[in-house]
Amino acid sequence: MRQTIERDYSREFAALAEILEKTGGNAQALRNPKIASLVVHKNRVLDLNALPGIEMEIDPLPDGVKVHVEVKPFLILENPVHLCFGVLPKEGVQRILSTFEIGEGARVSFLAHCSFPNAEKVQHIMEAKVRVGEGATMEYNEVHYHGPFGGVEVLPMAEIRVEKGGKYLTEFKVVQERVGLLTLDYDVYLGPEAVAELVTKVYGKGNDRVRIREALHLEGPYARGLVKSRIVLQDQAEAEFTGEAVGIGPYSRGHIDCTEILRGTEAKASAVPKLVVLDERAKLTHEAAIGSIDRKELETLMARGLTEEEAVETVVRGLLR
Amino acid sequence: MQEAALSGKIERLMRTKKSLLVIEDLFVEREGKMILRGVELAVEEGEIHAILGANGTGKSTLAYTIMGLSGYKPKQGRILFANEDITKKSVTERAKLGITLAWQQPASFEGLTVGEYLEISRGAGRGCTSIEECLALVGLPPKNYLNRTLNDRLSGGERKRVELAAVLAMNPKLAILDEPDSGIDVPSLDDIMEVIRRMNREGTTVLLITHREEFARAAHRASHLCGGRILKTGECEEVVRFYKNFCKECTHINEPELERVEAKSDAPNN
Numbered sequence: 001m002r003q004t005i006e007r008d009y010s011r012e013f014a015a016l017a018e019i020l021e022k023t024g025g026n027a028q029a030l031r032n033p034k035i036a037s038l039v040v041h042k043n044r045v046l047d048l049n050a051l052p053g054i055e056m057e058i059d060p061l062p063d064g065v066k067v068h069v070e071v072k073p074f075l076i077l078e079n080p081v082h083l084c085f086g087v088l089p090k091e092g093v094q095r096i097l098s099t100f101e102i103g104e105g106a107r108v109s110f111l112a113h114c115s116f117p118n119a120e121k122v123q124h125i126m127e128a129k130v131r132v133g134e135g136a137t138m139e140y141n142e143v144h145y146h147g148p149f150g151g152v153e154v155l156p157m158a159e160i161r162v163e164k165g166g167k168y169l170t171e172f173k174v175v176q177e178r179v180g181l182l183t184l185d186y187d188v189y190l191g192p193e194a195v196a197e198l199v200t201k202v203y204g205k206g207n208d209r210v211r212i213r214e215a216l217h218l219e220g221p222y223a224r225g226l227v228k229s230r231i232v233l234q235d236q237a238e239a240e241f242t243g244e245a246v247g248i249g250p251y252s253r254g255h256i257d258c259t260e261i262l263r264g265t266e267a268k269a270s271a272v273p274k275l276v277v278l279d280e281r282a283k284l285t286h287e288a289a290i291g292s293i294d295r296k297e298l299e300t301l302m303a304r305g306l307t308e309e310e311a312v313e314t315v316v317r318g319l320l321r
Numbered sequence: 322m323q324e325a326a327l328s329g330k331i332e333r334l335m336r337t338k339k340s341l342l343v344i345e346d347l348f349v350e351r352e353g354k355m356i357l358r359g360v361e362l363a364v365e366e367g368e369i370h371a372i373l374g375a376n377g378t379g380k381s382t383l384a385y386t387i388m389g390l391s392g393y394k395p396k397q398g399r400i401l402f403a404n405e406d407i408t409k410k411s412v413t414e415r416a417k418l419g420i421t422l423a424w425q426q427p428a429s430f431e432g433l434t435v436g437e438y439l440e441i442s443r444g445a446g447r448g449c450t451s452i453e454e455c456l457a458l459v460g461l462p463p464k465n466y467l468n469r470t471l472n473d474r475l476s477g478g479e480r481k482r483v484e485l486a487a488v489l490a491m492n493p494k495l496a497i498l499d500e501p502d503s504g505i506d507v508p509s510l511d512d513i514m515e516v517i518r519r520m521n522r523e524g525t526t527v528l529l530i531t532h533r534e535e536f537a538r539a540a541h542r543a544s545h546l547c548g549g550r551i552l553k554t555g556e557c558e559e560v561v562r563f564y565k566n567f568c569k570e571c572t573h574i575n576e577p578e579l580e581r582v583e584a585k586s587d588a589p590n591n
Contacts, residue, residue, distance in 0.1 A: 230431075259431075296428045299390050302412040303422045304442045304491060314441070318432025 012041040016086045019115040023145045023176060029082045029111075037082040040065050042094055054081065054108070064095030064125070073103030073133065080139075081108065085124070086115035090151070093123045100130040102138045102166075109139035116144075119180070120151035128158040132166040132194075144174035150206050152180035159187050162194040164220065171199040175320045179208040179237070186213070192220030192249065200229040201320045204237030204267070215244035218252035218282065225253075230319050231260040233267035244274040247282025256286035261293055261316065340401075341366040341526050342387070342495060347398035349379075349386050349549075356382045358549035360398070364495070369517065369527040371540035371557065373564050379549040380530045381425060384499045387528070388422040389415050402495065419494030423484040425503060425530075429472045435483055436467035442487040455489040459516055460509065477504040485516055488525075496520060497528045502536050514539045534561045 016039060017027035029035045030047060036054050039047040043064050050056045053075040059066040071077070087094050102108060116122045132138045146152040154174075162168045168188060179202060188196045198214050210233075216225035227243045245254030260269035273286035293315050301311035342364040349357040356379045364370045374380050386393040387400060389412045400408045407415055421442075430438065439452035453463040459482040469475065471483065481504050488496045498517065505513055514536065521527050529540055537543045543560035545553045545567075553563045 294428065295391060296424070297430060299388075299412050300424065300428045301441060303388055303416050303420075304487065305413060305416040305444070306441065307413050308411075314433065315430065318430050321432040 012044075012086075012088055013039060013046045015088055015117075016041060016046070016084050016113075016115055019086070019117055019145050020084060020113045023113060023115070023143050025082075025111065025113050025143065029079070030084065032079075035079045035082060036077070037084070038067065039084040040067075040086075040094075040096070042087055042092055051077070053077075061095055061097070063093045064097070067096060067098040068101075069098070070101040071103055071106045071108045071136075073136075074105040075103065075108065076106065077108045080111045080141075083110055083112040084115070085112070086117075087122045087124065088115075088118060089122075090118050090120040091122060093125070095125040096127070098126070098128045100128065100138070102130075102132045102136045104133040104163075105135045106133065107137045110141065112140065112142040114142065114144045114154075116152045117147040118149075119147050120149050122151060123153045124155070126154075126156040126158075128156075128160075130158060130160040130168070132160070132162045132168050134163045135165045136163075137167040138169070140168075140170040142170070142172045144172075145176055146174060146178050146180050148177045150178040150180045150208060152178075154180065154182045154184075156183075157185045159189075160196070161189045162191060162196055164192045164194060166191070167195045169195075169197045171201070173201045173320070175201055175203040175232075178206055179204050179210060181209045183211045184213065187215045187217065188225065189217045189219055190223035190225055190249075190252075193222045194220060195223070196225040198225075198227045200231075202229075202231045202239065203316075203320055204231065204233045204239055206235050206237065208233075208237040210237070210239035210241075212239070213242040213244070215246070216254045217246050217248065218254050218284075219248045221249040221251055223249050223252040226255050226257065228257045229259070231258075231269065232263065232316050232320060233260065233269055234263040236266045238268040240270050240272070242272045242274065243286065245276070245284045245286075247275075247277040247279060247284050250279050250281040252279070252282045254282075254284045256284075256288075258286075258288040258290075259319065260288075260290045261319065262291060263312070263316075339366055340364060341403060342528065343399075343401040344383075344387070345399045345401070347383075347386065347400065348396040349382055349393060350396050351382060351392070355396070356549050357386065357395075360546070360549065360551055362544055362551050362554070364526060364528055365542070366526055367521070367524075368542055369521050369529055369540040371529045371531055371537035371543040371560075372546050373531060373534070373537040373543050373560060374546035375532055375568060378546050380532070380546055381499055382549075383546065384422060384497045384528070384530050387497055388412060388420065390422075416493075420497070421488055421491050421493040421495075422497045423481075423488050423499060423501060425499040426477070427480045427484045429475075429480070431470070431472050433471050434467065435461075435469050435471055435475075435486075438471050438483065439487055439490045443490040452486070452490050455486040456483075458489060458519065459483070459486045460512055461486065478506065478509075481505060482513075485513065489516070489520055492520075492523060493525055495526045495528065497530070499530045500532070501529070502531055502533050510536070534565070537561055537564075 053072040055070040057068040243256035258271040271288040275284040298311045340363040344362040347360040456463045
């Protein structure tokens with residue numbers, strides 16, 4: 001059921017929709033009655049479309065909104081739920097406090113776009129609590145656009161619980177223009193045979209600062225998790241990645257995989273894996289590669305006629321896709 | 322003296338035909354060790370020329386040096402391509418002249434699809450073949466492979482076939498194929514050789530690096546590389562026979578006894 005909450009904000013809606021298109025999204029989806037969607041500018045809900053089986057409750061906050069999303073058990077959503085958050089002025093704060101309840105056996109995916117195109121001093125705080133029910137699958141793909149000024153501070157924090165046989169797959173991406181300051185902190189708790197994949201892709205430029213901490217708590221037997229980050233840095237950008245995995249359940253498996261590419265001599269990157277095994281039958285692994293782009297990859301493309309710069313762009317584009 | 326005599330022979334051979342690639346007195350050092358020690362080679366336009374040699378003789382070093390890869394800068398000598406000195410040209414410049422290399426162990430690319438890789442290759446060359454056809458020719462059904470990522474999930478054999486497909490898509494003037502037979506299952510070797518012949522029929526001169534005699538036999542001519550030097554160039558059978566006889570008896574791993582080489586190469590039915 002579609003509710004247009006504030007008709008007066010059609011210009012903001014159009015601006016957010018335009019950025020959504022620019023970052024690879026489909027703005028038409030926001031007007032499609034068959035697609036569940038929510039559009040929030042600062043603390044104002046511009047558009048909300050819930051579908052049968054998926055409830056979205058919104059409560060305003062002085063500096064943002066509280067969002068509760070509940071997906072009924074065994075609901076299989078054909079189209080992804082579109083979430084669009086943003087702040088259009090140069091300055092402002094947006095706090096999104098969200099809870100997601102994915103019912104047993106349900107399968108649902110979310111496409112979230114967060115846009116701050118003019119930000120010079122914008123803070124975007126995202127605190128999420130997620131529960132993926134038994135045998136349910138939740139995909140959450142989040143694309144950020146922070147504009148060219150580097151004046152955004154983004155603080156996403158999430159606590160995700162995945163119950164027996166459930167799956168949680170997420171990708172967080174900020175690869176266009178500047179990042180600003182990103183401090184991402186996710187903890188995923190996995191029950192028996194539950195699966196989680198956390199992928200982060202970030203392209204830092206200027207004096208961007210990126211801090212990522214992602215932790216897998218493999219509590220149940222046969223729980224499996226992957227934390228994968230792909231970070232490219234240029235200019236004076238800096239990134240610090242911490243990937244944690246705790247193997248508690250017997251036969252649980254966790255892998256931390258971090259690649260950080262530095263372009264130029266002033267960017268800085270670090271990767272810290274932390275693996276804790278509390279059951280001898282659990283197995284955790286990690287791999288990290290930090291440095292310039294593999295010479296063989298570049299020369300393979302150059303042997304096909306690309307210039308070195310074109311080859312670098314091709315490799316970086318692939319890595320952050 | 323013996324080396325000079327050997328060089329002279331090759332030099333004379335070079336002058337008899339039109340050469341697309343000429344290598345003169347090439348010395349290449351890697352990590353403090355001289356790997357190529359005076360390579361003299363002429364590859365004729367339109368031929369499949371096999372470089373035959375045991376492991377560690379400098380075959381891949383020769384391939385990488387011709388392509389101009391970083392770390393393979395000659396200490397001495399020249400590389401001429403279509404009568405132009407390319408010794409100091411970059412990899413890209415050489416590719417734009419029509420040279421390419423298929424790696425023995427091709428690189429993986431996260432996020433790049435097989436189709437995109439082949440399009441890049443096609444864009445750089447004479448582009449006369451569709452990428453779907455190129456894939457089909459190397460035994461990879463296009464509908465199953467075009468959208469696959471060129472990463473470690475492809476097997477070594479699949480990756481080698483994609484590499485050959487990329488060369489087909491580029492349709493270069495000179496393709497340096499570094500052991501295209503390695504990692505390929507034995508029943509498929511004939512198919513791979515047929516792909517190389519087709520490449521050649523379509524106008525690509527092929528420098529085929531191999532240590533497999535049966536592969537070298539399928540070339541028009543061959544050269545035997547040992548200890549960083551070309552010891553013999555000629556008809557394939559002749560070079561294969563020389564390789565087998567000489568290398569079997571040689572007690573000097575990658576350090577050929579040049580006197581014996583001279584004697585054997587001058588002897589009838591060697």
